[in-house]
Amino acid sequence: MATVAAHYESHLAPVYLWMVGGIDDAFATGANDIAGLACFGGLAVDLGAGFGMHAIPLARTGCAVLAIDTSAFLLAQLKQYGAGLPIDLVCGDLLEFRRHLNRNADLIVGMGDTLAHLEDDARLESLFREVAAALATNGKFVATFRDYSKPLSGESRFILVRSDADGILTCFLEEETEHVLVHDILHAREGGAWTMKVSSYRKLRVSATVVAAALRASGLKSSISQGPRGMLRVVAGA
Secondary structure (H helix, E strand, O other), rough: OOOOHHHHHHHHHHHHHHHOHHHHHHHHHHHHHOOOOOOOOOOEEEEEOOOOOOOOHHHOOEEEEEEEEOOOOHHHHHHHOOOOOEEEEEEEOOHHHHOOOOOOOOEEOOOOHHHHHOOOHHHHOOOOOHHHHHHHHHHHHEEEOOOOOOOHHHHHEEEEEEOOOOEEEEEEEOOOOOEEEEEEEEEEEEEEEEEEEEEEEEEEEHHHHHHHHHHHHOEEEEEEOOOHHOOEEEEEEE
């Protein structure tokens, strides 16, 4: 069983851009996700920035961006695609992002599976306390997440993520009490033959109820609505 960081670095990071449809589609999707959130001249923090799907569109709107992720591979891609943009890269623990700030942030984002990648509810609560302490006056925290309060069952636990002539990525989910056990199964065509590589890790079973309560405990008011790609979207501030 791999940790989240090890799973991404050795299994998903090398194929992540392919998984999300390529760089152009990824940046168009990221720009749509952060539409209306630009903080021109301000500071934005991207938690779980990856290759820059949201950090680069934010920087293009005039934000200075702190991009933090545990994957050196993905951050190297961000450095390449974000060359010349005001983005500072940090490879490290998301909960320690405040160590790398020299002022409070006008915007903090955590898109995709960032919240579910935390180990437990205690770390989720710790992250929200750090976010509350890091936000500038009138600053916003915006995140998207999948509600795992009612995990998928039966055949719906098998999810085809991406496929083409040279690769197939399938995800299989298993329910646990506090987590969802995720198996990412990658088939790749190499030299005319197919190979299979499997890696598994645990996602935290975040839910709208848990997220709202943890934000409230940190002193932040929040609203949760339907977000992109089957996820929920939370917007929070003081």
